[in-house]
Structures are given as C-alpha cells and as structure tokens.
Amino acid sequence: MLGVVMHGPRDVRVEERKDPEIVQPTDAIIRLTAACVCGSDLWPYRGVEHLDGPTPMGHEYVGVVEEVGSEVANVEPGQFVVGSFFASDNTCEVCRAGYQPSCPHRVIMGSIGTQAQLLRVPLADGTLVATPELPPADLVPSLLAASDVLGTGWFGAEAAQVGPGKTVAVVGDGAVGLLAVLAAERMGAERIIAMSRHEPRQQLAREFGATDVVEERGDEGVARIKDLTGGLGAHSVVEAVGTQESMMQAIRATRPGGHVGYVGVAHDVALPGDELFFSHVHLHGGPAPVRRFLPELIDLIWRREIDPGKVFDLALPLERAAEGYRAMDERRAIKTLLTF
Amino acid sequence: MLGVVMHGPRDVRVEERKDPEIVQPTDAIIRLTAACVCGSDLWPYRGVEHLDGPTPMGHEYVGVVEEVGSEVANVEPGQFVVGSFFASDNTCEVCRAGYQPSCPHRVIMGSIGTQAQLLRVPLADGTLVATPELPPADLVPSLLAASDVLGTGWFGAEAAQVGPGKTVAVVGDGAVGLLAVLAAERMGAERIIAMSRHEPRQQLAREFGATDVVEERGDEGVARIKDLTGGLGAHSVVEAVGTQESMMQAIRATRPGGHVGYVGVAHDVALPGDELFFSHVHLHGGPAPVRRFLPELIDLIWRREIDPGKVFDLALPLERAAEGYRAMDERRAIKTLLTF
Structure with missing residues (x-):
C-alpha cells in the first residue's frame, strides 16, 4: 500500500509500505476513504519535534472495515467507521470517566500512521464508531474532521x-x-x-x-x-x-x-x-477524548446540522501529500484532505 | 493600640501603632477579640518574600464592631463579626460569581495588618458577616479560623x-x-x-x-x-x-x-x-473566596458541627507574638492564637 513517510524536517514522501495485518484479536483493518494532514503534523515538519528516522505520518482516519480480529464484536467488515486518534479499550475506569486518551491500554494512532491506504486499528471495539450506513461522498470530509480536529x-x-x-x-x-x-x-x-x-x-x-x-x-x-x-x-x-x-x-x-x-x-x-x-x-x-464525543458528532454530521468539513480548503491525491504539508506550513491552506 | 510589626526576617515586634479611623464611609472599625499567625506569614519571616521596611502583619480577624462609616448598612456597633482576608464590595459581577478576592475594589487585609487591637475594615458591608449574637468564648478560635484557614x-x-x-x-x-x-x-x-x-x-x-x-x-x-x-x-x-x-x-x-x-x-x-x-x-x-463560604461556615461552627479551632495548638498574649512566629517556623506549633 501507499503511505506518507516523513524522513526529516520538510521531507515528506509517499512510499510503498507493507500492508497491515491483524496482530491482536481486538484489531481491525480498515481501508481509508480519505486521510488528512493535521496542524500537529507541522511540529515535526518544522523540526520543532525531533523524529528518530523515517516515520509514517497521520493520526486521523475514516474508512471501510476490511477485516476484524476474532474478539471484535462492535464493528464488522463493510461498515464505514470513524475512529479517535487514540485507540482505547473504552471499558476501563479512565475511559468510562471520559478520558480515553489516558486509557492504560491506549495506542496513539500517530505511532501507526494513518496517512495510508490501509490501517490497523488496535482495540477496534473501543475505538471505532460505525455510521448508520455508508455515507454519501459529501459527508466524508466532515466525518474525517470528527476523528480529531472537530472532536478536539x-x-x-x-x-x-x-x-x-x-x-x-x-x-x-x-x-x-x-x-x-x-x-x-x-x-x-x-x-x-x-x-x-x-x-x-x-x-x-x-x-x-x-x-x-x-x-x-x-x-x-x-x-x-x-x-x-x-x-x-x-x-x-x-x-x-x-x-x-x-x-x-x-x-x-x-x-x-x-x-x-x-x-x-x-x-x-x-x-x-x-x-x-x-x-x-x-x-x-490535553489530548481530546474524541471517542467520548464521536457518537454525538457523527449524529450531528449525519443529520447535516454541522458542516465541519469546511475546514478542508485543499484536496490533493495521497501521492501529492508533500504539497499539502507545504501549503499548510505556509498557511496557504487551513487543512489538507488527501484523497485516494 | 498595640500591633505586630515585622522589621525583617525573623524580626517580629509588638509596638504601639496609631489607632485606626474611619477613612471611607464604607469602612468599619472593629476591636479584635483574638488574632493569629498564618502559615503565609512565614514567607516574609523566612526571608522568601521581601519586605519594604517595617510592615504591620496579619490578615485574619474576628472582633466586635466599634464604629461604622455613614454608608455601612449590614453591620452595626456591638455586633461580633468575621471577615475575609480580602475586603470586597460583594456586589460586582466578579463577587457575585463567587471570586471576591478578585473584586476590582478589593483590599488585601494583609496590607492593613490585623494582628492588632483595633482594625479598619474597608468595604465593611461586602466583607464582614455578623454572628447571630456574641459568641461564647470557646467558639472564638473556630470563628477566627473561618477568616482564612478554614475558608481556604x-x-x-x-x-x-x-x-x-x-x-x-x-x-x-x-x-x-x-x-x-x-x-x-x-x-x-x-x-x-x-x-x-x-x-x-x-x-x-x-x-x-x-x-x-x-x-x-x-x-x-x-x-x-x-x-x-x-x-x-x-x-x-x-x-x-x-x-x-x-x-x-x-x-x-x-x-x-x-x-x-x-x-x-x-x-x-x-x-x-x-x-x-x-x-x-x-x-x-488561588486566593480563597472566604466571603463566599462565610455564612455557611459560621453556621456550621455556631451549631458546633465542626471544630476548626483545633488547629490552634498554641495560645499567647499579643505581646508575645514573636514567640508564636518562632514556634510555627520551627514546626513546634501548627497555628498560634494571639489573645488580648
């Protein structure tokens, strides 16, 4: 699959990466419908945050479930899902208090890199929320925004x-x-x-x-x-x-x-x-507990009561991700949508 | 009148100070029933906070109203009152929101010095709360504690x-x-x-x-x-x-x-x-909005449901205030009551 990899400050490349596989029985694999660049991706882009070698990028994601591990019960292949930028079990005391990014089992999705065609989502039951049905294309940007910037x-x-x-x-x-x-x-x-x-x-x-x-x-x-x-x-x-x-x-x-x-x-x-x-x-x-808000946010978007997708003022194919980073760095774009 | 004056680190003296007078029509003069030393008085005592010359000390107080200015309506001579360590109007938007120490008209009582026989209390209507009647002597320490440490x-x-x-x-x-x-x-x-x-x-x-x-x-x-x-x-x-x-x-x-x-x-x-x-x-x-809590705290003390006065484990006549500071500095005493 193709994915975005940052090799150093201002050095963003789209490369062939290995297709993800189910590792834990609680994992799901999703095929991304769209991806995007976050303002926080600009910290390493500008060299303010140091990277240890080439790093897969991205932590926001929406897509269609391809495969689920044996213990996944809440989502199934074929469903369109939105997830938080932190995977969490959503059952522990911290999650139930609404602070999923501090879940003791959390996985930060940025460590996996969601600017890619396919994605392994750990703790799928606690992390992903399915939409009522497959969304019309014009709702995809708003649903993607719910994954981080809207929830944040x-x-x-x-x-x-x-x-x-x-x-x-x-x-x-x-x-x-x-x-x-x-x-x-x-x-x-x-x-x-x-x-x-x-x-x-x-x-x-x-x-x-x-x-x-x-x-x-x-x-x-x-x-x-x-x-x-x-x-x-x-x-x-x-x-x-x-x-x-x-x-x-x-x-x-x-x-x-x-x-x-x-x-x-x-x-x-x-x-x-x-x-x-x-x-x-x-x-x-702190890091937004997006998972806490996702059901409500998806509902508001589904009923077209809010249109957070308007923050995307630049759309580029995944292959041109570097251009999307540059436009945001130079403040020519608020937020870049990466299409497939 | 006698009052405590700090001349420098570890140099606390009890001296003759000028009797206070009504300055503003919203002032009251009270005769203190007891005074005390606060943990925060130890910051200048230890030289952590710098003093510009000899400074009257103390910000906690209870006593009997001697005289009120022409615009004071809520308290009258002869009443026993408890006040907060910040004087405040208690009518502005900040006070009504419960943040009296941030009142735009606030006066920090420490700038006046309450370890003294007599005290001018600015904004008396917004600052002082009267007890139902003159309290029995054994309630005085608890009422004095309400002025700061209990409220804080x-x-x-x-x-x-x-x-x-x-x-x-x-x-x-x-x-x-x-x-x-x-x-x-x-x-x-x-x-x-x-x-x-x-x-x-x-x-x-x-x-x-x-x-x-x-x-x-x-x-x-x-x-x-x-x-x-x-x-x-x-x-x-x-x-x-x-x-x-x-x-x-x-x-x-x-x-x-x-x-x-x-x-x-x-x-x-x-x-x-x-x-x-x-x-x-x-x-x-931040600085405790004691005034917000005073009616409730006075009521709890009056009904003997709480006994915060237990924090006073050393009582000394005002004249021996220096000894009281020293005992607290050396952690031999939790809190010193100064009697008259």
Missing part, C-alpha cells in the same frame, strides 16, 4: 465550560480553533470572539458562528478581549495553539472564575505559578 | 471537586491542609488521604476525618497514592503548600480527569506545559 475543538469548548449566556474567546485560527468556534455556537454561547488575522479564516470563523474577530495578539489581544467584556475577560477561552504566548494570552483573557480549555499540544510551555494563582481561572485540557 | 481549606476542597464516593488526597499538613481534610469530610468524600510526616498533625488529620496517612513525599508520595487508588491516582487533590515540589506532587497524584485544588500561595512555581497537557487533570485555585 469540541473538547476545548467543553473544557472551557462553554454554555448559554457566556462569552467565549478562541485563541488560534487553525482547524481546531475554527471548530472550537463551531462547538461554542452549538453549545449556546452568547458571544464568540475568534482571534485571527487571516481573512479567509476570519470568514470561516464567522460562518461557524463567531460574532467578533480580534486581530491583535499577546497583550494587545488580551486588552481587546477585556474591552469587549466590560474589563473582565471572557467566561471561557479555548487555547488551540500550544505555545507559551498563546497559553498566557488565553489565561490573561479569561475573567476570574472563568475557564481555559487548552487543546493545542504544549511545546516549551511553563506556566508561572504566581500569575496562575492570582488569575483565579480554571484550567483543563 | 474549604475552597481547596471545592476547587478539587470533592464529593461523595471520591478519594481525596491533601498535600500539606499546615492548618489549611488539615482543614481541607475537615472540608473533604463534610463534603462527603469516601476516602481522605492526608500527606504528613508529623505525628501530632497526623492525629489531628485523623480527628478531622482522614482515613489514611501517607508519610512519603515527592515521587514516593505519588507512588503511595497510586498504590492506594488502583494505580490511577486520587479523584481530588488539594495542594496546600505552594512550592514546585508540592504542586507537581499534587498534579501527579491526581487521576486523568481528576481535579487539583491549589491554595498554597505559589512561590517560584513553573508548571511544565507538556506534563500538564498529558496529565488530563483539572486545575483551579
């Missing part, structure tokens, strides 16, 4: 305790930030402030429900949020970048007693204890 | 989302940590693990409701908590120290999806973003 934006909004009557600010205008705007709108936020200086992203944020756009960053961005909120800051702030600047921007833009939901993978972040102490904010976040 | 332990437990069926760990065996144990017991925790290596404090923790005591600290302490919780960590952890070690101990002892309530004033703490991200914990804390 959703978790960010939930961790930030978004709800009716609240003012929400979103730091980061990548796919996750934009979908946190969509999530906030669905959760009934009264006012949604997207922080973005890129016109096409601002426009998509507005389509997803943003009521205001703030172009300033850092202290100036914080000052603008305070201006818009009677000097207090937002009730809920979603952090969807993962840098020191964006985390501090999120904490400082939140009112005392408010909530920061952080879903940008933290890189070189150190939070000053004294400032955090006196900020009186709540902090929660 | 209570907030720690609330921020850690303590509740029925949960396992709670408390990092720190000072008065706040011990009273967090009491709070956890009142909030219905199933299991309460006190982390302490001091026998008298362990005993008091058990009196307050601790079901287990862990003597180990740092990584060993974390390992013991995991042993006691099926490898997962506690649902709720209260951090009541404020150092890097204690914060990391608290975060690491909490299960994914669990809650850390931190109330130890942070000193030289920097939280590593990546570890926090993958921990999946909730973090909340």
Whole structure:
C-alpha cells in the first residue's frame, strides 16, 4: 500500500509500505476513504519535534472495515467507521470517566500512521464508531474532521465550560480553533470572539458562528478581549495553539472564575505559578477524548446540522501529500484532505 | 493600640501603632477579640518574600464592631463579626460569581495588618458577616479560623471537586491542609488521604476525618497514592503548600480527569506545559473566596458541627507574638492564637 513517510524536517514522501495485518484479536483493518494532514503534523515538519528516522505520518482516519480480529464484536467488515486518534479499550475506569486518551491500554494512532491506504486499528471495539450506513461522498470530509480536529475543538469548548449566556474567546485560527468556534455556537454561547488575522479564516470563523474577530495578539489581544467584556475577560477561552504566548494570552483573557480549555499540544510551555494563582481561572485540557464525543458528532454530521468539513480548503491525491504539508506550513491552506 | 510589626526576617515586634479611623464611609472599625499567625506569614519571616521596611502583619480577624462609616448598612456597633482576608464590595459581577478576592475594589487585609487591637475594615458591608449574637468564648478560635484557614481549606476542597464516593488526597499538613481534610469530610468524600510526616498533625488529620496517612513525599508520595487508588491516582487533590515540589506532587497524584485544588500561595512555581497537557487533570485555585463560604461556615461552627479551632495548638498574649512566629517556623506549633 501507499503511505506518507516523513524522513526529516520538510521531507515528506509517499512510499510503498507493507500492508497491515491483524496482530491482536481486538484489531481491525480498515481501508481509508480519505486521510488528512493535521496542524500537529507541522511540529515535526518544522523540526520543532525531533523524529528518530523515517516515520509514517497521520493520526486521523475514516474508512471501510476490511477485516476484524476474532474478539471484535462492535464493528464488522463493510461498515464505514470513524475512529479517535487514540485507540482505547473504552471499558476501563479512565475511559468510562471520559478520558480515553489516558486509557492504560491506549495506542496513539500517530505511532501507526494513518496517512495510508490501509490501517490497523488496535482495540477496534473501543475505538471505532460505525455510521448508520455508508455515507454519501459529501459527508466524508466532515466525518474525517470528527476523528480529531472537530472532536478536539469540541473538547476545548467543553473544557472551557462553554454554555448559554457566556462569552467565549478562541485563541488560534487553525482547524481546531475554527471548530472550537463551531462547538461554542452549538453549545449556546452568547458571544464568540475568534482571534485571527487571516481573512479567509476570519470568514470561516464567522460562518461557524463567531460574532467578533480580534486581530491583535499577546497583550494587545488580551486588552481587546477585556474591552469587549466590560474589563473582565471572557467566561471561557479555548487555547488551540500550544505555545507559551498563546497559553498566557488565553489565561490573561479569561475573567476570574472563568475557564481555559487548552487543546493545542504544549511545546516549551511553563506556566508561572504566581500569575496562575492570582488569575483565579480554571484550567483543563490535553489530548481530546474524541471517542467520548464521536457518537454525538457523527449524529450531528449525519443529520447535516454541522458542516465541519469546511475546514478542508485543499484536496490533493495521497501521492501529492508533500504539497499539502507545504501549503499548510505556509498557511496557504487551513487543512489538507488527501484523497485516494 | 498595640500591633505586630515585622522589621525583617525573623524580626517580629509588638509596638504601639496609631489607632485606626474611619477613612471611607464604607469602612468599619472593629476591636479584635483574638488574632493569629498564618502559615503565609512565614514567607516574609523566612526571608522568601521581601519586605519594604517595617510592615504591620496579619490578615485574619474576628472582633466586635466599634464604629461604622455613614454608608455601612449590614453591620452595626456591638455586633461580633468575621471577615475575609480580602475586603470586597460583594456586589460586582466578579463577587457575585463567587471570586471576591478578585473584586476590582478589593483590599488585601494583609496590607492593613490585623494582628492588632483595633482594625479598619474597608468595604465593611461586602466583607464582614455578623454572628447571630456574641459568641461564647470557646467558639472564638473556630470563628477566627473561618477568616482564612478554614475558608481556604474549604475552597481547596471545592476547587478539587470533592464529593461523595471520591478519594481525596491533601498535600500539606499546615492548618489549611488539615482543614481541607475537615472540608473533604463534610463534603462527603469516601476516602481522605492526608500527606504528613508529623505525628501530632497526623492525629489531628485523623480527628478531622482522614482515613489514611501517607508519610512519603515527592515521587514516593505519588507512588503511595497510586498504590492506594488502583494505580490511577486520587479523584481530588488539594495542594496546600505552594512550592514546585508540592504542586507537581499534587498534579501527579491526581487521576486523568481528576481535579487539583491549589491554595498554597505559589512561590517560584513553573508548571511544565507538556506534563500538564498529558496529565488530563483539572486545575483551579488561588486566593480563597472566604466571603463566599462565610455564612455557611459560621453556621456550621455556631451549631458546633465542626471544630476548626483545633488547629490552634498554641495560645499567647499579643505581646508575645514573636514567640508564636518562632514556634510555627520551627514546626513546634501548627497555628498560634494571639489573645488580648
């Protein structure tokens, strides 16, 4: 099969990889319908994260089940499935509490590499959710978005305790930030402030429900949020970048007693204890428990109540994946869909 | 009047200070019934916090109202009152949300110094709560504890989302940590693990409701908590120290999806973003909004349902305050009551 392999910073190749096989009786093999590139794939692409040799890439996936192991009971060959970027048993105490990426049996799908034609999914029963039937082609991008960026934006909004009557600010205008705007709108936020200086992203944020756009960053961005909120800051702030600047921007833009939901993978972040102490904010976040949200998200997509697939503004055949990485790195594309 | 003044590290003196007067029409003057020394007073005593010259000390207080300004409506001369260590208007949006120490009009009582015979309390209507009548003498220590350490332990437990069926760990065996144990017991925790290596404090923790005591600290302490919780960590952890070690101990002892309530004033703490991200914990804390809890706490004390005054294990006349600081610094006393 063909799959994307990163050989080093800015060196993405599409290569022949060995077809996956059932290894554990709880595995499933799926044939991908589409794949995509994630903002977090740009960390190693830019050399911020170090790779030990050539690495299969990707952690988002949708597809049709080809084969299942002997212990798989919840999905069967022929079904269309969406999975989380962490495989999990979904039966242990941690999973039942809704924190599947911290499942003691978790497998991070990025370690397998989902930008490929075929994929082995460990713990298939706990990880995959089937759609009611095979989806029409135009729903595939949205279902693929549910596998990570939608579920992650959703978790960010939930961790930030978004709800009716609240003012929400979103730091980061990548796919996750934009979908946190969509999530906030669905959760009934009264006012949604997207922080973005890129016109096409601002426009998509507005389509997803943003009521205001703030172009300033850092202290100036914080000052603008305070201006818009009677000097207090937002009730809920979603952090969807993962840098020191964006985390501090999120904490400082939140009112005392408010909530920061952080879903940008933290890189070189150190939070000053004294400032955090006196900020009186709540902090929660981490790798999104997408599996917790998948049934609800698939249902919303199936009923066409949300269209998160709009974040894909570039579609390329798998063979041209390198071009898709480049476009996202240069911020010419929000998110690249890889077709087969 | 007499009042405690710190002249530098380990240099505490009781001196004649000017009697306070009504400055704002929202002020009240109270005559203290008792005062006390707080664990946080030890930061400047030990030279960790720098003082700019001689500084009046103390931020906890109970007493009888002597005089009120022309705009004070909720308390009157002759009433016995308990106040929070932050004065606040208790009417603004932040106060109504329950975060009185972040009130835009707040005054930190430590800047006035409550270890004295008389005290000016700003924003008296928003800050003071009167008892039903003059209290019997044996309730005074508990009412004084409500002014900070009880309210702070209570907030720690609330921020850690303590509740029925949960396992709670408390990092720190000072008065706040011990009273967090009491709070956890009142909030219905199933299991309460006190982390302490001091026998008298362990005993008091058990009196307050601790079901287990862990003597180990740092990584060993974390390992013991995991042993006691099926490898997962506690649902709720209260951090009541404020150092890097204690914060990391608290975060690491909490299960994914669990809650850390931190109330130890942070000193030289920097939280590593990546570890926090993958921990999946909730973090909340800061200066306790004691005013939020005061009516409930006073009621519990008045009905003798709780006896937080037990944390005072040394009573000295105000004139011997220096001895009280020294005993706490050397951990010979948990908390010093200053009598008049």
